[in-house]
Amino acid sequence: MLTLALSKGRIFEETMPMLERAGIRVKENPETSRKLIIETSHPDLRIIIVRASDVPTYVQFGGADLGVAGQDVLIENGFEGLYVPIDLGIAKCRMSVAVKQGFDYASAVKKGARLKVASKYVQIARDHFATKGVHVDLIKLYGSMELAPLVGLADAIVDLVSTGSTLKANFLEEVEQIQEISAHLIVNQAAHKRQRASMQEFLDAFAAAASPN
Numbered sequence: 001m002l003t004l005a006l007s008k009g010r011i012f013e014e015t016m017p018m019l020e021r022a023g024i025r026v027k028e029n030p031e032t033s034r035k036l037i038i039e040t041s042h043p044d045l046r047i048i049i050v051r052a053s054d055v056p057t058y059v060q061f062g063g064a065d066l067g068v069a070g071q072d073v074l075i076e077n078g079f080e081g082l083y084v085p086i087d088l089g090i091a092k093c094r095m096s097v098a099v100k101q102g103f104d105y106a107s108a109v110k111k112g113a114r115l116k117v118a119s120k121y122v123q124i125a126r127d128h129f130a131t132k133g134v135h136v137d138l139i140k141l142y143g144s145m146e147l148a149p150l151v152g153l154a155d156a157i158v159d160l161v162s163t164g165s166t167l168k169a170n171f172l173e174e175v176e177q178i179q180e181i182s183a184h185l186i187v188n189q190a191a192h193k194r195q196r197a198s199m200q201e202f203l204d205a206f207a208a209a210a211s212p213n
């Protein structure tokens with residue numbers, strides 16, 4: 001039996017069609033069921049439902065053999081113990097820097113100002129500003145990052161952007177794109193070595209269903 005870790009919401013919704021293309025049906029809908037372990041129509045595959053940011057942890061420590069996680073979560077978590085074989089091309093968005101409309105980010109950077117940056121993605125933010133040579137004070141948040149510049153908590157945020165409508169609704173603007181993000185299949189390295197044959201069927205199914213960039 002192999003265990004696949006998924007998070008509720010867009011990762012689950014966008015992974016389902018991939019499994020269905022391989023003829024695998026999931027027996028419960030996590031949006032309506034309270035169950036955290038869900039059987040599939042495949043006798044050798046079950047799904048566990050965890051927080052998006054916990055998917056790499058479950059896979060890394062063997063609580064799951066496989067998982068689907070965004071690159072944002074992977075970069076923040078680190079890749080230790082993980083094999084990342086397939087860019088699934090789902091949950092596509094980008095990691096960006098955003099500021100309050102009217103804040104002159106370019107000249108603040110040019111002047112060498114020290115910026116207060118709020119983000120859930122502190123590792124990505126730290127690396128980005130270090131590469132640019134910009135001094136920042138990082139403020140770790142767990143959600144609603146868009147609020148931080150509006151109430152004076154931060155000059156800028158580092159967050160995911162897709163349509164841009166969340167930024168627009170909160171009078172923010174995207175001033176820098178850090179990187180494109182999509183969800184990847186991740187595999188426990190030890191499980192991959194041990195169970196290569198039984199895993200290959202699922203790796204092939206995901207590879208066939210993936211639509212990478």
Ligand SMILES: Nc1ncnc2c1ncn2[C@@H]1O[C@H](COP(=O)(O)OP(=O)(O)OP(=O)(O)O)[C@@H](O)[C@H]1O
Nearest residue numbers: 009010051052053070071072073091092093160162
């Ligand atoms: N607006 C978006 N459009 C497309 N993909 C997105 C968007 N926002 C996030 N994602 C991607 O989908 C993944 C899962 O996002 P989701 O919103 O389900 O979890 P989360 O709320 O960020 O995680 P957690 O519950 O752990 O805080 C993210 O890690 C990211 O890779």
Ligand SMILES: O=P(O)(O)OC[C@H]1O[C@H](OP(=O)(O)OP(=O)(O)O)[C@H](O)[C@@H]1O
Nearest residue numbers: 143146159160161162163164165166167
């Ligand atoms: O550019 P947009 O299309 O508006 O998407 C961007 C929003 O999407 C993500 O939030 P998400 O939708 O995951 O909100 P949630 O974490 O509250 O579910 C992200 O944190 C942004 O707030």
